[in-house]
Amino acid sequence: GAGVSQSPSNKVTEKGKDVELRCDPISGHTALYWYRQRLGQGLEFLIYFQGNSAPDKSGLPSDRFSAERTGESVSTLTIQRTQQEDSAVYLCASSQTGGDQPQHFGDGTRLSIL
């Protein structure tokens, strides 16, 4: 498609399980970002990719969170041993080259931890 695509759109899982969230950026966009948005809150930066390298992982809240990117395409965000405080919407964005280029967002994955 033309926009950023995220899957699944919703995920409900039990505390302690691992989850994997997927992001397909806009074709040709080299920069990819992951954000977390808690209910009623703003966007919290998690990690930034330029190509398949991650020069800025400063927003990952703990070592339970990790992310990978294949080339300049798909990225996966993995949360291990999920906790209830991980419940949030996880948004992915991409931009042409990073830097000042505006970021275009997907519709997010709504994650609920029971």
Add this chain to the structure above:
Amino acid sequence: GQQLNQSPQSMFIQEGEDVSMNCTSSSIFNTWLWYKQDPGEGPVLLIALYKAGELTSNGRLTAQFGITRKDSFLNISASIPSDVGIYFCAGRNPPFSGTYKYIFGTGTRLKVLA
């Protein structure tokens, strides 16, 4: 994580009225972005600003990059019911910081009464 201050946090207005909201930071930025988020969707870019003092319009929306580089303003003229949503500002630190991270505001929730 670090966030910008947006005000007001929420507002109820009558259809046809003009709307003003702003975003302030303790740091200077070299880029400001304004996004709108509808329920269940990702943020959509409205306006991008790249130069202090810049005034840019997109239909009924007008945004300004503050002269001090620490603030930005968004105005919506003649509001209509579909303007309802959450408006986010985002600013990027100067390039010498070595980061391509955008910092997002806390959001202004707008409700338009018909």
